[in-house]
Amino acid sequence: MDTKNELLKKIDERYSKLSKGQKKLADYIREDYDKAAFLTAAKMGEVVGVSESTVVRFATTLGYKGYPEFQKALEELVRTKLNSIQRMKVTYGRISHGEILDSVLQSDIEKIKLTMASIDHNTFEQAVDTILNARKIYVVGIRSCAPLASFLSFYLNLICEDVKAVNTNSSSEIFEQLIRIGEEDVIIGISFPRYSMRTLKALEFASNRKAKVITLTDSVHSPMNLYSSCNLIARSDMASIVDSLVAPLSVVNALVVALCMKKQKEVVATLERLEQIWDEYQVYSKDELNMVTDSVEFSSPGDIKE
Known part of the structure; x- marks a missing residue:
């Protein structure tokens, strides 16, 4: 069974028909996809030693509508292939220490929004x-x-x-x-x-x-x-x-x-039976904290109250 990434498949299938400059791009992506995913078309061309237009033509030759769609495919490859150490390096290069909490929470919010939309x-x-x-x-x-x-x-x-x-x-x-x-x-x-x-x-x-x-x-x-x-x-x-x-x-x-x-009726009936069982077998009687005014009352006999 072939589970190879779609982008790598396209490169393999078309490699023999690529121009010399496009082959250089293909080789670079195979070796350094973790870096390539974060480059603009112009910057990738500069790194590989080809023109920006060659990079764009390379993307369309592989069947993508343009460089943005090609870059999304690259990001997919990175998510699939990066090991934990590489992930850590990529993330630490993006976020300063003081921004960690806000950045991670905002990222999670965005993922939920994107999921809702799609x-x-x-x-x-x-x-x-x-x-x-x-x-x-x-x-x-x-x-x-x-x-x-x-x-x-x-x-x-x-x-x-x-x-x-x-x-x-x-x-x-x-x-x-x-x-x-x-x-x-x-x-x-x-x-x-x-x-x-x-x-x-x-x-x-x-x-x-x-x-x-x-x-x-x-x-x-x-x-x-x-x-x-x-x-x-x-x-x-x-x-x-x-x-x-x-x-x-x-x-x-x-x-x-x-x-x-x-299944509202069935779920309610199940929960009612469970409550009866929990009471009968005192499932929670020694594992619950009961709030009494401003203090905490421990359910287990002999426990200290504060």
Whole structure:
């Protein structure tokens, strides 16, 4: 299976027909894409030793409408390929220490706005209906996406009958948990750059067994979409070694709320049963802080009050 970046594919396919100057640009991008993504057409031409017009023609030769569209493809390549150390260097070169908090929060706000503007509402509704009609729901997310998968699984379990949070410690363990997946089931795969091959293989396995596949990822070009007909796109970004997954979490929240709205009676009944169980087994009796006037009252007997 070929999951090579789209831009690199285009360069490989057209390389033999490129001019001498365009080949120099192609070689530079292959070697230094992390630097190329942040250059203007004029600056790239200066670095490589060709004219600005050669850079623009190179972009159109690869099939892009112009340099801005080509640069977006370069940024996609950077998000996919940069390792953690390179990410940190790129970020530290952009943000001064005093601006970190405001810059990161503003970046997250922008990612949510971009996601709102571009997400397909019909696809979102399709995802909701697919989950509601599934016999069993599997959720898989690895590394930094694991908390998203865990969060979604936790709430799906309160809404739906049969939910499986796939344990992802090893590939063999993933397949063992998916062994009974079938066409009446759905798998939700969550992956953002750097993409997880284990998640992709899980989606491939499920697709081959005719299960429905929903993906939550960052781009229509994401390899996660190879096996999915229901692609939820949420913008992510890199901040130092940290993956910004605020927008994806908002989409997960929206899914949960939409599902709750569709199954209000069942969800209320489930929560009422849980409250009874929690009271009966004193689940929270020794783990709650009760506010009493201006002091804190500890629920556990014998604890000190302040």
